[in-house]
Amino acid sequence: MSSGEKIIVFSDLDGTLLDENYSFAAARPALRKMAESSIPLILCSSKTRKEIEHYRDEIGNRHPFISENGGGIFIPEGYFPDETILERFSPGIEPGYRVIRLGTPYRELRKALAELRAEGFPITGFGDLSTAELAKLTGLSTHEALLSKERDFDEPFLFMGNEEEKSKLFRAIRGRCLFTTQGVYWHLLGDNDKGKAVKILVEIFRARYGSLKTVALGDSPNDLPMLENVDIPLVVQRPDGRHHSALSLPNLGKFEGIGPHGWNSAMLALLSRLEKVP
Ligand SMILES: [Mg+2]
CATH class of the missing domain: 3.30.980.20 (Putative mannosyl-3-phosphoglycerate phosphatase; domain 2)
Incomplete structure (x- = not known):
């Protein structure tokens, strides 16, 4: 990236990166480009930790992730070389992770x-x-x-x-x-949502990298708090070919393409635009 700013991308899974058959195949070109450009993809889903780990493995993703609608933030052990930047969020220590728990048990x-x-x-x-x-x-x-x-x-x-x-x-x-x-x-x-978890991770990434450009992709009302807490919020079409009527924000980018098809074209367009920024 020539803009010099670190880009981080948050994404919902069901209906956004995954289609109705739980496949992300249509998004592979954009996923490849992001991996080449070392852009962290933070999966942020209502799915459980185990389910998200399953998709991280399939995608080959080693970045932090957010489970169960912002209930838990899982940061791989050693992901941030200086783990003192996590301390103010009182992370718990679990095998392989630092875990920030925001949800009700x-x-x-x-x-x-x-x-x-x-x-x-x-x-x-x-x-x-x-x-x-x-x-x-x-x-x-x-x-x-x-x-x-x-x-x-x-x-x-x-x-x-x-x-x-x-x-x-x-x-x-x-x-x-x-x-x-x-x-x-x-x-x-409980009193958790995707946005509260995104806000915390953005603070942590800022402590690590300084200036950031944050992006999020979603498809449903539970994504709205996540979309509200990033610089570039993007939504993809639902299986009926429409954008969810409850999703509206002044700067919301509505992309054509259902689920991972919209994800792929949105991310490829965004990356080529950001690459042109002097
Ligand atoms: Mg969804």
């Missing part, structure tokens, strides 16, 4: 969900489904469905009620000081 979310069901709300969490049921619902392989059940900070759920019951449910959730967000599914979570 999963057992508390499960407890709240069980109570809501006992109150009569027709709500089913991923934790209530067997691996086979989850694979059937999501289209994940049995192996990936198993990985998606190892949750730390976020419970995706299905709601079988009408709009009025849904409003009541959301009030009951807020009454418990918990929150919801929407990706492919509804999610029950």
